[in-house]
Amino acid sequence: MFPTERFRNKHILVGITGGIAAYKAAELVRYLIQQEAEVRVVMTSAAGKFISPLTMETLSQHAVATDLFPENAFSGTHHINLADWADAAIIAPASYDVIGKLYSGIADDLLTTIWAAIHCPTVIAPAMNVNMWNNPILQRNIDELSKLGYLFCPPEEGFLAEGYSGKGRLAPLEHLIQYLYRAVHPAPSSLSIKKVLVTAGKTEEPIDPVRVISNRSSGKMGLAMAWEAFARGASVKLIHGPMVLPHPVDMEIVEIATAEEMYQVVKKLYPECDIFASSAAVADYTPAGPVSRKIKKKEADLTLELSPTVDILKDCGENRTSGQQLIGFAVETDSPEETGAQKLNEKNLDMIVVNNPREKGAGFDIDTNIVTLMHRNGAREKISVLPKLDVAFRIFDFLLKNQS
Numbered sequence: 001m002f003p004t005e006r007f008r009n010k011h012i013l014v015g016i017t018g019g020i021a022a023y024k025a026a027e028l029v030r031y032l033i034q035q036e037a038e039v040r041v042v043m044t045s046a047a048g049k050f051i052s053p054l055t056m057e058t059l060s061q062h063a064v065a066t067d068l069f070p071e072n073a074f075s076g077t078h079h080i081n082l083a084d085w086a087d088a089a090i091i092a093p094a095s096y097d098v099i100g101k102l103y104s105g106i107a108d109d110l111l112t113t114i115w116a117a118i119h120c121p122t123v124i125a126p127a128m129n130v131n132m133w134n135n136p137i138l139q140r141n142i143d144e145l146s147k148l149g150y151l152f153c154p155p156e157e158g159f160l161a162e163g164y165s166g167k168g169r170l171a172p173l174e175h176l177i178q179y180l181y182r183a184v185h186p187a188p189s190s191l192s193i194k195k196v197l198v199t200a201g202k203t204e205e206p207i208d209p210v211r212v213i214s215n216r217s218s219g220k221m222g223l224a225m226a227w228e229a230f231a232r233g234a235s236v237k238l239i240h241g242p243m244v245l246p247h248p249v250d251m252e253i254v255e256i257a258t259a260e261e262m263y264q265v266v267k268k269l270y271p272e273c274d275i276f277a278s279s280a281a282v283a284d285y286t287p288a289g290p291v292s293r294k295i296k297k298k299e300a301d302l303t304l305e306l307s308p309t310v311d312i313l314k315d316c317g318e319n320r321t322s323g324q325q326l327i328g329f330a331v332e333t334d335s336p337e338e339t340g341a342q343k344l345n346e347k348n349l350d351m352i353v354v355n356n357p358r359e360k361g362a363g364f365d366i367d368t369n370i371v372t373l374m375h376r377n378g379a380r381e382k383i384s385v386l387p388k389l390d391v392a393f394r395i396f397d398f399l400l401k402n403q404s
């Protein structure tokens, strides 16, 4: 899961309604507390049938709000206080019922009364039976609420509690977080009319049917770039090589394996994009010989002949249209900044992100990075160790700040 500084000290209100997925909200609260957010939980009385408020109190480290008119405590207008307190809010899971109430402007319990007064960005993550999900009344309610600015994190297809299979499962934790990250973003529409293309992860070049040449890239930095572009309101396309990380939500995703496949997909999608972030670690060489049969083990040495692959970024730099912006990434162990500056020029890029995987806190398959940002106009910024998502935030800020 992506760690980030973005939630630190942020006031996040988590609403839980009466659905079988209510227990999954516990993981969300746990994640937010780990990121040092201030969390308050409000539950409907139906939610309390599915998960105990004590669980949420223990995880959020605060009393859970459940009653509009609590019997033994003075709470005054705590619905207004909580609405005013929140920097961002999420209802997960959101029942058919509560979505209908939000659409209709009904405020007949604590949760709906808070949401009547709330004025921060709100994520709604519906979860319900597939037939409830397909009900045109619900779909109308979602469409109308979306037009009012509510951020709907869509449910997934899969096995549902009643034994059905279909759409209606609560979105996985990482999708809820991707949406909440957008809700707390300080520049939520800085790329709102932009199309951003991102490549992520490694490529695999087959030696024979069972062996490949590859590298250690996990795809975390590229995925962070895709999340960040999404959080800034861009329409995002992501091309990635083999990786184990979960797919982001609400972006077009193309999976590839080899450098040549990556090149073919980039060639197709690149002309339509405004910003291309080439974060993937693409193989520079691929086996030159035939690969149809498994190479047998012998006593003698084995020499593999390798041919260079297409330099995708260079090709994009040579074929850019006016207004297109190119972000390159360079992993260099020797004189990273000199080599970065050279690549920035040679490949006709707007900016390059250089890192040295030998530094502690930088490199492959970890959650943090240490980078230097270099712009074609000469601007430079060194970023010391930060979570990759926060590095991605700085990269887009740097690009936007330096664009002519």
Ligand SMILES: Cc1cc2nc3c(=O)[nH]c(=O)nc-3n(C[C@H](O)[C@H](O)[C@H](O)COP(=O)(O)O)c2cc1C
Pocket (backbone or CB within 6 Å): 016, 017, 018, 019, 020, 021, 044, 045, 046, 047, 094, 095, 096, 097, 098, 127, 128, 129, 132
């Ligand atoms: C066992 C059980 C499971 C339910 N699961 C869901 C569900 O996943 N999603 C949903 O929208 N409603 C579900 N319901 C119905 C809601 O609990 C019901 O509509 C309730 O009034 C919702 O109240 P609330 O919106 O105030 O939380 C379920 C009901 C029962 C009895």
